């Protein structure tokens with residue numbers, strides 16, 4: 001990761017944007033694959049899971065950041081897990097209070113946010129070293145990147161697999177949905193396709209950058 | 224700094240046991256407070272959601288009903304629901320005229336992916352099942368979920384016979400699934416071709432529950448009728 005241990009990060013736009021693109025938890029770091037594949041069979045499930053994970057990420061990491069000088073490293077994992085489990089339980093109750101239908105659709109994956117390595121990873125790599133404010137901004141960025149990635153999968157899978165988007169039918173009755181897309185194999189297909197697109201974009205950008213540097217060096221030589 | 228200081232081994236960092244206990248204790252306390260607080264805040268809303276879900280399902284299953292009362296079946300008898308009585312829940316629906324229109328009961332059995340839980344309507348006057356609503360299922364979209372969409376399959380439940388036998392020990396005729404297109408009797412369920420497992424699950428849970436509950440309901444009909 002970019003930051004050195006114990007160096008305090010100054011909050012900037014990059015603190016937030018990194019999570020969306022350069023350090024996108026799904027497309028770049030490949031973290032939290034279990035919910036990414038399991039609950040992206042519809043856009044609304046993807047959105048709900050993304051927001052729930054973002055809340056747990058930001059809330060738990062904020063508390064960890066506040067307590068960071070107070071947590072001896074021998075008991076840090078136990079402490080982080082208690083804190084994360086607490087906020088997951090709160091989200092679990094909140095979703096049941098909002099909509100039982102949504103709760104049933106997300107099934108056990110709400111409780112499984114406890115073991116999402118994106119959250120524990122952020123706690124260990126970032127929140128345990130940074131002040132509260134950068135932790136909140138960075139957590140929101142990572143959460144937004146996670147939600148964005150889940151939506152990328154959920155939207156494509158719902159359109160292809162059910163011919164709907166957020167539950168609204170998009171095509172006429174003649175549309176024959178491609179059901180495999182909302183089944184588990186479809187999750188792997190769509191994730192693979194998105195990873196391919198992301199890798200291709202990254203490669204093109206790196207090549208363009210390399211060309212620019214080459215040209216700069218040539219101008220230096222010409223002088 | 225002198226030379227000697229630089230050569231000395233770095234001091235070993237020790238954390239007193241008290242500090243570890245203090246942190247874990249504090250975090251556990253915060254955790255406990257937050258969890259109990261959010262449980263207390265959301266509990267009434269969750270209860271309300273559950274009630275509404277049952278109510279919506281009941282009024283869809285028993286369209287003539289405008290009000291409902293809950294009963295509990297336990298130890299081979301039925302009594303009005305109340306605090307501290309455990310057992311099988313029955314939801315009786317009553318019409319505008321206060322007459323009993325139908326009774327909704329829960330049933331469950333393992334399907335293709337996971338347990339399917341339904342609420343089904345029993346009509347004590349025709350002694351038949353009048354439809355069901357899925358409360359929870361994870362059947363394969365496009366295959367197993369036809370049990371709630373396939374019009375031919377739903378036709379089975381216009382009046383599926385669930386009549387108790389003479390001595391009230393079970394059903395006169397067990398509810399059984401049959402291969403698609405071979406239904407000849409009112410207690411048979413015409414299975415969906417290609418989704419036999421899900422269809423069988425519905426048949427099994429209806430049969431198991433009706434074997435117990437249909438005779439019990441018929442025996443306690445007077446109590447249920449006077450419920451409103």
Ligand SMILES: Cc1cc2nc3c(=O)[nH]c(=O)nc-3n(C[C@H](O)[C@H](O)[C@H](O)COP(=O)(O)O)c2cc1C
Pocket residue numbers: 335336362363364366367368415416417418419420421422
């Ligand atoms: C990926 C997959 C998912 C399936 N899901 C279901 C299901 O949800 N419900 C079901 O009854 N059968 C399901 N089946 C089909 C069953 O395995 C079985 O073939 C079918 O129920 C038999 O129906 P038939 O006797 O009419 O041929 C599924 C099959 C596959 C390959």
